Amino acid sequence: MVSEDVLRTHLQELRRGTVVVASLVALRRPDYGYALLQRLTDHGFPVDANTLYPLLRRLEDQGLLTSEWNTAESRPRKFYRTSDEGESMLNRLLDDLAAVQTSITGLIQGVDR
Amino acid sequence: MNTLTDRYLAATLRSVPTQRRDEIATELRASIEDMIDDRTGGGADPTAAEREVLTELGNPDVLAARYADRGLQLIGPTYYLVWLRLLKLLLSFIPALVGTIVAIVNVAEGKGFGAIGPGIVVALHVGVHIAFWLTLTFAIIERSQTTVDLPGWTVDQLPDAPVHRGIPLADTVASVIMLVLTIAYLPFQHYQSWVHGTDGENIPILDPALWSFWLPALIVVLAASVVVEIVKYRIAHWTWALFTTRALLSLAFAVPLMWLALSDRLLNPALAERLSWLADADNRNVLGATIAVGAAVVAVWDLIDTALKTRRQTA
Numbered sequence: 001m002v003s004e005d006v007l008r009t010h011l012q013e014l015r016r017g018t019v020v021v022a023s024l025v026a027l028r029r030p031d032y033g034y035a036l037l038q039r040l041t042d043h044g045f046p047v048d049a050n051t052l053y054p055l056l057r058r059l060e061d062q063g064l065l066t067s068e069w070n071t072a073e074s075r076p077r078k079f080y081r082t083s084d085e086g087e088s089m090l091n092r093l094l095d096d097l098a099a100v101q102t103s104i105t106g107l108i109q110g111v112d113r
Numbered sequence: 114m115n116t117l118t119d120r121y122l123a124a125t126l127r128s129v130p131t132q133r134r135d136e137i138a139t140e141l142r143a144s145i146e147d148m149i150d151d152r153t154g155g156g157a158d159p160t161a162a163e164r165e166v167l168t169e170l171g172n173p174d175v176l177a178a179r180y181a182d183r184g185l186q187l188i189g190p191t192y193y194l195v196w197l198r199l200l201k202l203l204l205s206f207i208p209a210l211v212g213t214i215v216a217i218v219n220v221a222e223g224k225g226f227g228a229i230g231p232g233i234v235v236a237l238h239v240g241v242h243i244a245f246w247l248t249l250t251f252a253i254i255e256r257s258q259t260t261v262d263l264p265g266w267t268v269d270q271l272p273d274a275p276v277h278r279g280i281p282l283a284d285t286v287a288s289v290i291m292l293v294l295t296i297a298y299l300p301f302q303h304y305q306s307w308v309h310g311t312d313g314e315n316i317p318i319l320d321p322a323l324w325s326f327w328l329p330a331l332i333v334v335l336a337a338s339v340v341v342e343i344v345k346y347r348i349a350h351w352t353w354a355l356f357t358t359r360a361l362l363s364l365a366f367a368v369p370l371m372w373l374a375l376s377d378r379l380l381n382p383a384l385a386e387r388l389s390w391l392a393d394a395d396n397r398n399v400l401g402a403t404i405a406v407g408a409a410v411v412a413v414w415d416l417i418d419t420a421l422k423t424r425r426q427t428a
Contacts, residue, residue: 033140034147050170053144054179057137075147078140 019047019055021097024090027065030081056080064089117163118145124173129180137180145170188251195263196251203243212236279350279426288342296335299328308387320381327369334365351423360416367412371405379404 022045026036033053040047059065064086070077082090122142126134145166152162170176178185188196216232254261303317303324310316319328341362345355373379377397385391391400 032147033144034151038151048169048171049144049148050176050179053141054176054182057180058182075143076139077143078136 015045017093018097019045019051020059021090021093022047023052023055023059024064024082024086024093027080027082028087030068030079032070032077032079036080059086117167118142121145121167121170121173125177125180128174128177184255186255188248188255191263192251192255192261196247200244200247203247204240207243208236208240211239279422280346280348282346285342285346289339292335292339292342296332299332308384310383310387316383316387317381318384320378323373323378327373331366331369334362338362338366350426351419352427353423356419356423359419363412363415367408370408374401374404374408377401 019040022040022043023036026039026043031039033056034049036056037047037049037052040052056065060067060080064083065080066083067078067080070079122138122145125141126138129137148166148169149159149162152165153159157165175185212232212235215235216228219228219231299319302319303321304315306315306318308316308318338359341355341358345351345359348355370379379401380391380397385397390396
């Protein structure tokens, strides 16, 4: 029987990098913090608010996201979108994710059970 | 206005860099309100929803650290090993060195055995200071944005694999301490024997006449034994040459001791004046014989023990 704690740690490790990939994909369509959080959750990427909000700012600092304040609505919201730089970075990350999946598949098939 | 949200924002922004504080505040407030609205839209009580949202966001200090991209540790993995190595290195000799110097200075000022206390106290103080200042320095380096260029690890730094020692360090240390204490006792008993004459003056246990030759000779033999112990540790196992040297030194100590004890020349004749039991010649002979037999038993036992070890380790 696998311990729940150990399982949770490994799942966390496995998921850690995918939040960045998912955010860069999702922000090809501009969005603000909480709306992005909900979209990611709806698509099977549950992420904590206290992780996502600082992450968005960090990606912006790295030039992977651009932002724009929208003051037209009832409360001012900061809309993020994936920059050109972010897009090329995302393509590299997606290639690598695909490569990992291919490698895993190859390994599974190559190992007799 | 001092709602839970205001308090949460204030607590979070306290440790976020100033130049981005306002922007983060506006965005975070909007996000919190979005989250609350989402819950009250589902029919939840606004106050309960606020509590729930802030609880979900968690400890504001953790959130602020994530915004500032700052580690939540005093010394992180980049510097931890360097810190630990320096700490061990500095603590391994500086407190003992300073403590010893202080003790020696106190002895020079004539404080006698009272000098050990201040020495130990100073050594402890120095140890605490080293640990505190070194840790503070590394905590500051950890928090500064500048990266310190640390030399990378190479295979050349690998220490030698520990060789199997036939001579444990603890044994050597214990032997050297015993020998040094014995050497120290010989002059010590001359000045401080806790036996006092009628005028309150100190009466040495051993005959002061022995200082003309025998006691200095015994001290030389003991000092040579210390050297042999250290050489033995460096060689790391017994050899027949070591055994012979050790046996000769053992005899050079035991034989004069036995001879002096049996010929009633070991103890100070002045002791008999204070301890009436010693005034009787028969009693003195019994005591001398006891000392001689004790010295013989110790010497023989030592010879057998080291011979067995030597045979085992040279086999």
